[in-house]
Amino acid sequence: MNQRILILEQKTKKFTEATFHEEVSADQLSEAEAQWKPVRKAAVNRMLHSGKSPTEIHTLFQHAHWDWLKKAKALQDGLLAIKCFGIEKAGRWQGLMMLQLAGYCAKLEASRGKPLVYIEFLETAPWNLRDIVDEPMYGLVGTRLIEAAIRLSIIEGFHGRVGLLALPKAEQFYEKRCRMVRIEKAGHYGMAWYELTQEGAAAFLKGGKHGNTNE
Amino acid sequence: MAIQMNNDVVWLKQMAEDEDYGFISAGGLYARRLDEQQQEMKQSNKNSCVLGQLVELARRRKGMSPLDLSKAAQVGLSEVLEVLSGQATEPKPRVLFMLSQALDLPAEGLMELGGLMESRDKHLEEAVVRFAAQSKPTAKLSRSEKEALEEFVKVLARHSDRGRCSDK
Numbered sequence: 146m147n148q149r150i151l152i153l154e155q156k157t158k159k160f161t162e163a164t165f166h167e168e169v170s171a172d173q174l175s176e177a178e179a180q181w182k183p184v185r186k187a188a189v190n191r192m193l194h195s196g197k198s199p200t201e202i203h204t205l206f207q208h209a210h211w212d213w214l215k216k217a218k219a220l221q222d223g224l225l226a227i228k229c230f231g232i233e234k235a236g237r238w239q240g241l242m243m244l245q246l247a248g249y250c251a252k253l254e255a256s257r258g259k260p261l262v263y264i265e266f267l268e269t270a271p272w273n274l275r276d277i278v279d280e281p282m283y284g285l286v287g288t289r290l291i292e293a294a295i296r297l298s299i300i301e302g303f304h305g306r307v308g309l310l311a312l313p314k315a316e317q318f319y320e321k322r323c324r325m326v327r328i329e330k331a332g333h334y335g336m337a338w339y340e341l342t343q344e345g346a347a348a349f350l351k352g353g354k355h356g357n358t359n360e
Numbered sequence: 361m362a363i364q365m366n367n368d369v370v371w372l373k374q375m376a377e378d379e380d381y382g383f384i385s386a387g388g389l390y391a392r393r394l395d396e397q398q399q400e401m402k403q404s405n406k407n408s409c410v411l412g413q414l415v416e417l418a419r420r421r422k423g424m425s426p427l428d429l430s431k432a433a434q435v436g437l438s439e440v441l442e443v444l445s446g447q448a449t450e451p452k453p454r455v456l457f458m459l460s461q462a463l464d465l466p467a468e469g470l471m472e473l474g475g476l477m478e479s480r481d482k483h484l485e486e487a488v489v490r491f492a493a494q495s496k497p498t499a500k501l502s503r504s505e506k507e508a509l510e511e512f513v514k515v516l517a518r519h520s521d522r523g524r525c526s527d528k
Contacts, residue, residue: 160369274383296363310386
């Protein structure tokens with residue numbers, strides 16, 4: 146099911162309409178990869194030519210290796226309880242997110258063991274990132290995807306609880322803007338575990354000043 | 361039930377205040393797969409290296425050139441060179457079998473090193489590491505290499521015999 150949402154156009158600093166897809170197919174994931182890959186490749190080449198070392202590039206562009214085609218396989222395999230959301234604007238995929246509705250529980254003491262929506266993958270288009278392009282195109286893409294994850298969590302009866310493993314350069318987004326709580330010992334594979342509590346989810350949806358997850 | 365997204369401009373403006381167009385990537389599944397792939401690749405590279413060293417030393421023990429070995433084993437020279445250089449990460453069963461016959465090496469052990477058979481024994485893994493550490497690709501087969509080779513071949517042979525018994 147698709148619906149009209151607003152995202153932020155960086156150039157004009159105004160909100161602009163986009164389409165939120167509640168069901169993204171494997172073919173659409175492949176389409177997104179085809180759109181994103183040349184931009185990522187060009188960015189890596191540009192960085193190499195500007196004298197940046199491969200290590201620096203890896204640090205800056207740590208998700209360059211992400212391949213939605215591999216993720217598409219999870220959808221094709223019909224893995225249970227997986228959902229994929231996407232945001233489309235001007236015929237191009239601006240952001241994608243894959244979610245697991247089963248098999249993951251809260252790790253925070255207050256809600257330990259209770260089910261949550263687990264974000265398997267979340268990614269914005271490379272042309273929306275300031276480290277990749279000089280003039281990013283659209284903002285709020287990640288925010289809107291997190292909003293969708295929270296709303297799904299509420300629909301599923303998980304009270305807005307969401308969990309994820311964040312890549313190091315993305316930690317600030319989840320901590321500061323999404324009001325998620327970092328759990329030091331729960332991370333894996335060099336990624337930190339972030340969790341959104343019921344209260345944090347309510348605060349996110351309500352808006353207002355950040356930094357208080359127990360509003 | 362469909363998701364109802366919020367398009368309230370006041371809320372959006374609040375959220376947009378902190379928009380910095382920074383990275384937002386998240387997700388553990390791919391990282392997990394990458395981790396597994398790296399582990400598999402490490403194991404595969406280690407074994408192909410040991411396979412190469414073993415075949416190289418066995419070839420020199422027989423006094424064969426790579427071409428002689430290719431002819432004796434009836435295996436293409438490029439395939440022989442691939443095994444010898446430790447780059448045969450996915451060797452063909454026939455290649456390993458023919459090489460084992462030409463070099464008097466236990467076929468099953470060679471198959472296991474080549475990743476074509478599942479390893480049944482932890483001792484083989486230890487022997488692989490020991491052999492890899494002891495043998496060096498010098499021009500002449502030294503005494504220690506010869507001993508290392510012979511010891512490893514014995515382990516492979518014993519291992520293969522044990523494998524056969526346990527199947528009965």
